[in-house]
Structures are given as structure tokens and as C-alpha cells.
Amino acid sequence: MEELTPHRRDSDRTRGRLRKGMYILPSLFTTANIAAGFYAILQTVHGSPAEAWHMDYAARAIGFAVVFDGLDGRIARMTRTESEFGRELDSLADVITFGVAPALLAWMWGFHLLPAAIQPEMRLKIMQLGSIACFAFLLMGASRLARFNIAVNPQPSNPGRPGKKYFVGMPIPAGAGVIAAVVHYYAGVPIASWWTAASWLMMVVVVGYLMVSTWRFYSFKDIDFRSRHPFRLIIFIGVLIALIWVFSRPVLFAIAVLYMASGVLWRLQWIIRRKTPPAPPPYREASQTP
Numbered sequence: 001m002e003e004l005t006p007h008r009r010d011s012d013r014t015r016g017r018l019r020k021g022m023y024i025l026p027s028l029f030t031t032a033n034i035a036a037g038f039y040a041i042l043q044t045v046h047g048s049p050a051e052a053w054h055m056d057y058a059a060r061a062i063g064f065a066v067v068f069d070g071l072d073g074r075i076a077r078m079t080r081t082e083s084e085f086g087r088e089l090d091s092l093a094d095v096i097t098f099g100v101a102p103a104l105l106a107w108m109w110g111f112h113l114l115p116a117a118i119q120p121e122m123r124l125k126i127m128q129l130g131s132i133a134c135f136a137f138l139l140m141g142a143s144r145l146a147r148f149n150i151a152v153n154p155q156p157s158n159p160g161r162p163g164k165k166y167f168v169g170m171p172i173p174a175g176a177g178v179i180a181a182v183v184h185y186y187a188g189v190p191i192a193s194w195w196t197a198a199s200w201l202m203m204v205v206v207v208g209y210l211m212v213s214t215w216r217f218y219s220f221k222d223i224d225f226r227s228r229h230p231f232r233l234i235i236f237i238g239v240l241i242a243l244i245w246v247f248s249r250p251v252l253f254a255i256a257v258l259y260m261a262s263g264v265l266w267r268l269q270w271i272i273r274r275k276t277p278p279a280p281p282p283y284r285e286a287s288q289t290p
Contacts, residue, residue, distance in 0.1 A: 025079065026086055029072035030093050036065035037097025044105045049113055049190055056188030058105050062180035063252065065097045066173045070220075091145050098176035099145075103138040106179050107131060110200040113190035126197050133204045137179075140208040141172040147212075166216040174217070174259055175207045181256035185249045210263060217263045 040061040047054035069090070076086055111130030114123050147169075182203070191197050243251045 026072040026076040027089060029068045029075065030086070030089050033065045033068040033072065033090075033093045033097050036061045036068065037093070037101045040065070040097070040101040041104060044101070044108050047108055047113070047188065047190075049115075052188040052190065054188065055105060055109050055183055055190070058101070059180040059184040059188065062097065062101055062105070062176050063184070065101075066177050066180075069094065069097070069173050087149070091149055094145055094172055095142055098172040099138045099141040102176040102179040103134040103141075105183060106137065106200070106204050107134040108190075109183050109188070110191045110197055110204070114194070114197060115192055118194050122194055126194055126201070130197065130201055130204075133201050133208075137175070137204050137208040140212045141175060144169055144172050144175075144211040165219060165221070167219045169213050169215065170207070170210040170217050170260065170263055171219075172211055174256070175211045177252075178207050178256045178260050179204070181252045185253040187249070207260065210260065213263075215263045215267045217259070 040058040043054045043058035043061065047058070072086075072090060076083075107130055111127045111134075114126065116123075118126075148171075182200075191200060240251075
């Protein structure tokens, strides 16, 4: 048996410590995800019509958390440091950051801070219905996470290639992103009319339903950053970052709404295709035998 030299033993120890350290890297992004969610909650509870920037900051924190959530899983897969602990921590972080934080933000921004000039009885009813809608959003987001954790090979109800290309139902970070993008688009200024609050209530319910639906949403997991020629992707990401930096409100709003609409459009396309009868096979005359 070959005896290890001191230099080789030190090299093996260094490599082992580096390998263990790589397991911490995805958890650091998950920790940043939790921190952003906690910060969003703190900013939301301090929000008011006079200090609307608190809720805008809360929306931005949720947006940063979406980035952190996308990075932790991708880094874990790229470094082959996935673990049960990391998956459980990520799920708990998502409940806080993409469930509790956006539900509280949606309630404060859209219902709790409605002007007192609105008819008191109507204002009370809207606030009550809004609290139910925001709780439903939180519950459906948590249910979406639970289903994702136990699913082995989920299949979307409308046709699509099974595997990593599609999510079954809108992921909870995207649902939270829709809430945050709308609040950020209005710079955190709370809703001031009952009909706008009623529209916001319907939107919160729709986003929650899309999370627990079986409709397909693109997952972006088939994008390979390790390809030999990733320059097109790098250019696209660079331009997108520049647009978000300069025009964050309309660009993030458009991205969130378009992604939400993509699942609806795919579903409608499948319904139309299912109702359309297949074309009959082309007629061919039977060959005449002599």
C-alpha cells in the first residue's frame, strides 16, 4: 500500500476543507433570502401614506430575495453541494420571504391603509375581504412549496415536455414578485380608492390560484451558463440589468406580469387545441391492380 507523503496529506486536507466550505456557499444565499424577507416585513409595518418609501423598500427587498433564491439552488447544482438540510432551509426561507412578507405587504398597501374618507362600512368590508385574500395567498404559497417538495415527477395539465423545463404551477418567488413589482411600480404609495382595492383583491387571489394550479410555467433551468458560447446570454443579461437599473419600475412590472400571463396563455392555447378536431388524413386513391 502506497504511503502518503506529508505534502499529499496536506493537499488532501486542504481539498477536504474547501469541499466542506462549498456546502456553506448556497446556505449563505439562503440566509440572505431570509434576511431580505425579514427586512421587507420590518419596512412594511413602518409604512404609511406619508412614508410610502417604506413599502417601496419592502418590495425591493422581495425582489432581491428572488435573485438570492435563484442563485442558491443554481450554485448548489453547479458545485454539486445539494443537501437535505439546504433544501429544507430553502423551503422555510421561501415561506417567510415569499409567503409572509408579500402577504403582509399586499394587505398593508392595498387594504389597511385605505383612506378614512371612504364610507366606513365599505372600507371595513374591503379590509376584511382583503385580509382573507392575503391569508389565502400565504396558504396557497405554502401549499405550493409542500407539493413541490414531495413531487417526484409532476406533470403539467397542459402539454409540455416533462422534466426541468417547466414548473407545475407558478413558483412562489414569482408570485411574490408580482406583488412586489406592482407595489414598486407605484413607488409604494398605497391604494386610495375602493375600486382599485377591489381590483387588487382579485389580483391577489388570481396569483395565489396560479401557484396551486397545475398549469405550466417556464423554469429557466435549462439555461446552461457553462456552454462554450454563452456570449448571447451574457449580452441579454447585461442589457436586462441595465434596463432594470435605469427603468426599474416599468421593467420589473412588465417582467412580472408577462411571466404570470405566460402560464395563462399556454393554458388557453391548450384548451383551444383540445377543442379543435384533428385534421382528417389526406385522401389517397386505392391503387388499381391489373
